[in-house]
Amino acid sequence: MLERPDPPMRTGIENSYHLLAPGPLSAPQNMALDDLLLDQPGWFLRLTRWQQPVVTLGRFQPWPESDDRCGFPSIHPCGDLPAPPGSLAAVRRATGGGAILHGDDLTIAIAGDCPSSVFSQRSPTAVANIISSKLSRLFEGHASRRGGDTREASMQHITDCFRRSSPSDVVVDGPRGPIKAGGIALAFRRGRVLIEASLRRDLLEAHPTDDLENLQRLGLLLGLPSAKSSEGDLGEPWQEQISRRVQQRFGDPIWNRG
Amino acid sequence: MSNIPKDRQYLSSHEWAQQVEGLVVVGISEHAAEELGELVFIELPAEGDEVTFDTQFGEIESVKAVSGLNSPVNGKVVEVNHQLVDSQAAISESPFEAGWLIKVIPADHSGLDKLLDAADYEAQLGGS
Numbered sequence: 001m002l003e004r005p006d007p008p009m010r011t012g013i014e015n016s017y018h019l020l021a022p023g024p025l026s027a028p029q030n031m032a033l034d035d036l037l038l039d040q041p042g043w044f045l046r047l048t049r050w051q052q053p054v055v056t057l058g059r060f061q062p063w064p065e066s067d068d069r070c071g072f073p074s075i076h077p078c079g080d081l082p083a084p085p086g087s088l089a090a091v092r093r094a095t096g097g098g099a100i101l102h103g104d105d106l107t108i109a110i111a112g113d114c115p116s117s118v119f120s121q122r123s124p125t126a127v128a129n130i131i132s133s134k135l136s137r138l139f140e141g142h143a144s145r146r147g148g149d150t151r152e153a154s155m156q157h158i159t160d161c162f163r164r165s166s167p168s169d170v171v172v173d174g175p176r177g178p179i180k181a182g183g184i185a186l187a188f189r190r191g192r193v194l195i196e197a198s199l200r201r202d203l204l205e206a207h208p209t210d211d212l213e214n215l216q217r218l219g220l221l222l223g224l225p226s227a228k229s230s231e232g233d234l235g236e237p238w239q240e241q242i243s244r245r246v247q248q249r250f251g252d253p254i255w256n257r258g
Numbered sequence: 259m260s261n262i263p264k265d266r267q268y269l270s271s272h273e274w275a276q277q278v279e280g281l282v283v284v285g286i287s288e289h290a291a292e293e294l295g296e297l298v299f300i301e302l303p304a305e306g307d308e309v310t311f312d313t314q315f316g317e318i319e320s321v322k323a324v325s326g327l328n329s330p331v332n333g334k335v336v337e338v339n340h341q342l343v344d345s346q347a348a349i350s351e352s353p354f355e356a357g358w359l360i361k362v363i364p365a366d367h368s369g370l371d372k373l374l375d376a377a378d379y380e381a382q383l384g385g386s
Contacts, residue, residue: 059317059324060299096298097322123293124323153296153321166322186323189314190271 017043017112017219019227021212022234027054027091027102028078032245033238035094037111038187038194043118043224045215046109048196053103054078055090056196058185061098063257064159072099072160077256092256095185095196098161106199106206108215110222114193118222122193124186128168131184131195134221136170138214139204143181146171161185161198172203179203260289262380263354267330267373269312270382274354275330275373282331282362282370286318289383291353294320297346302327302359307335309362311369316359318346327359331369337361 025033030048037044055075057063064072075090076083083089088101110131112118119127129145136143146169155164161183170182182199199206206214212231219227234242249255262268266276272290276283286294299319309315309329316327338360342348349357364370374382 058319060301060319094324095322096319096324121293123295124320124325125295128322153298156298168322184322188323188325190326190328 017045017224017227019045019047019212019215019219019229020234021047021215021229021231022049023232024049024051026051026078026246027056027089028246028250029242030107031056031091031093031250032242033234034109034111034194034196035245035250036238036241037109038094038189038192040111043112044110045219045224045227046111047211047215048102048107048109050102050107053088053101055088055099055101056093057090057099057256057258058097058161059093059095059187060258061092061096061156061159064099073101077253079251079253079256090256091250092258093185093187093196094194095187097183097185098155098164099159100161100183100198102198104201106201106204106208106211106214108197108199108218110195110197110218111192113191114188118224119193122188124188125168127186127193127195128166128184131197132168132170132182134218135182135184135197135199137221138217139170139172139181139206142204143170143172144178145169146178146180162200170199170204259380260287260292260383261354262287262289262376262383264376266354267370267375268379269328269330269373270379271312271326271328273328273330275370277370280363281336282333282364283358284330284360284362285353285358286327286349287379288353291350291357294318294323294325296321297349300342300346300349300359302338302342303335305335305338308365309333309335309360311372318349329362329369330373331362331364332366333362333364335360336363 078091171178181203314326
């Protein structure tokens with residue numbers, strides 16, 4: 001039912017991490033690239049740039065009907081043409097969780113081995129707590145990890161990730177208590193983990209000019225040594241594999257609708 | 259320490275296989291169920307689908323996290339635990355019995371021969 005992984009592409013520095021910052025990609029291309037990182041050896045920290053505002057949906061999240069959206073924009077599945085006017089394209093992620101509107105946020109992904117020296121337990125809760133603690137430290141003075149013991153399963157009916165509450169949320173202080181400023185979602189496959197994170201730039205003072213520096217700081221916080229950096233064009237081998245996954249899955253409107 | 263029944267075999271990725279009357283019953287271990295936490299969705303193959311040793315045959319979502327399910331055997335799926343689609347509670351509450359995932363007619367024993375026994379699996383978990 002699921003295709004075998006593509007052959008690994010060598011990053012060149014196996015004990016380090018590869019910082020990927022490609023130019024803006026379509027929603028299916030972005031999700032295909034994250035999915036590809038889950039099957040590649042080595043560590044990757046990745047800046048996600050979008051060609052236009054899009055919505056990503058959790059891997060198994062029910063397609064949101066209009067009554068469920070509670071102010072969330074109208075969406076149509078990526079790959080469906082023609083798109084209804086005023087509707088945003090939506091693509092499924094490989095990771096779980098709820099829907100996220102991208103465009104003004106800081107979107108990043110981390111992929112690496114699990115268990116490993118960075119994530120000693122192959123446990124969603126343990127990995128989520130580690131990564132949200134590190135992410136909140138990127139915005140020292142602004143953010144912290146929510147913590148606590150929120151029962152997230154009771155929030156599955158809520159479409160918008162940012163209306164759900166989780167101990168691994170990155171939060172900032174608001175006049176009526178903590179405000180969710182960042183959420184994460186995970187996927188585990190064959191000894192690897194993929195973490196996708198969306199952080200609200202407005203609440204975290206996360207300026208686009210600082211994105212690469214923040215990713216490098218995150219690498220240090222995770223205990224990863226120096227990076228090989230790839231900005232702009234990813235190159236033909238990557239693009240071929242991304243195209244294949246877009247065709248197989250992320251560009252398919254039926255798959256995206258779920 | 260999690261319960262690790264001795265009457266079945268294990269993949270290092272925490273799926274178990276039990277040979278019963280010519281079929282192989284497949285599930286995930288108690289350790290895996292505990293690590294995953296609250297389960298919210300599962301996707302399993304259909305009856306008649308082929309599964310391949312150590313290759314993903316399904317996915318399970320606990321809160322925020324999607325995890326691949328790998329097959330401990332080569333063969334054809336003959337029965338799926340459809341009750342899990344509506345509620346995954348049986349996996350958490352009874353991973354070795356009511357929480358089984360699929361039953362497979364093995365095509366061969368090449369995969370089964372490579373599985374860990376309970377002692378080796380326990381050692382992998384750090385229990386010995």
